[in-house]
Amino acid sequence: MRRPDLHLHTTASDGRYDVWQVARMVQRADVTLFSITDHDTMAALPAAADAAYERGLAFLPGVEISTEGDDEVHVLGYGVKYDDPVLADFFQKMRQERMDRVRRVGQKLEELGMKLPVEEIIANAGSSVGRPHLGRALAERGYVKDTPEAFDRFIGRGKPAYVPRITPSAAEAIALLKSRGAVPVLAHPQEIRWTMDCLLQKLDEWQDAGLMGLEVYHPANREHYAVWDAIARKRGLLVTGGSDFHTEGDKHSLIGATAGEWPDALHDAWKLFRISQK
Numbered sequence: 001m002r003r004p005d006l007h008l009h010t011t012a013s014d015g016r017y018d019v020w021q022v023a024r025m026v027q028r029a030d031v032t033l034f035s036i037t038d039h040d041t042m043a044a045l046p047a048a049a050d051a052a053y054e055r056g057l058a059f060l061p062g063v064e065i066s067t068e069g070d071d072e073v074h075v076l077g078y079g080v081k082y083d084d085p086v087l088a089d090f091f092q093k094m095r096q097e098r099m100d101r102v103r104r105v106g107q108k109l110e111e112l113g114m115k116l117p118v119e120e121i122i123a124n125a126g127s128s129v130g131r132p133h134l135g136r137a138l139a140e141r142g143y144v145k146d147t148p149e150a151f152d153r154f155i156g157r158g159k160p161a162y163v164p165r166i167t168p169s170a171a172e173a174i175a176l177l178k179s180r181g182a183v184p185v186l187a188h189p190q191e192i193r194w195t196m197d198c199l200l201q202k203l204d205e206w207q208d209a210g211l212m213g214l215e216v217y218h219p220a221n222r223e224h225y226a227v228w229d230a231i232a233r234k235r236g237l238l239v240t241g242g243s244d245f246h247t248e249g250d251k252h253s254l255i256g257a258t259a260g261e262w263p264d265a266l267h268d269a270w271k272l273f274r275i276s277q278k
């Protein structure tokens, strides 16, 4: 195992490439252990396991759960069993919530004079439709020049077509993953908008709920790797990392990129792999 990348998205959520394409790109990037962690769905995992087997890559099934509503705290789960009925039911409920939200955002956009084929977008979006799909549709129709502008002007938090999300709490997601035999890891802590004091307090609470790891080597943490690495190790949390790859051309999240910045990548990733197989 040379380079791990434990955070990758596919078309099953809001990634641009399907699992076969991602597996090919993973191999091209010299990544030898990878995890697919789509938002609130395990839909890509069976095919990902096949693609990994075909290419002789080590694969760790994963998922990224959206929690805390608007505060967007993401919880990664490693070693999930993709035929787990309890998790399947949980993600089905989240999927329904996502669709309802997209419909409500679509309604608001229509009131603003921008009509989108929302049902078609939902049908084509894979297992977890979200605002990026609406952003792309707005750009395709020339209402905005790109997805960031769509968020900035219309669908981002506090903008005229914004609708808040209703999601489980991070503690609930952590406890659920733990109860299903998966390893719960807090994703990209630097992206959480809370103060450091508040976050550290929450870490106590989440560790009580079963949190086992911290995603230190993520592009969002780049300026603060040493801080998060020390926090994780001091608390006895597993250290994980990944690119959070969604699409090519995004300089901040190239497949395998964070592995080169992660001094103990090999050792840390192997530890997670081993624990999640138990």
Ligand SMILES: [Zn+2]
Residues within 6 Å of the ligand: 064, 074, 187, 188
């Ligand atoms: Zn995330």
Ligand SMILES: [Zn+2]
Residues within 6 Å of the ligand: 007, 009, 037, 064, 244
């Ligand atoms: Zn992600």
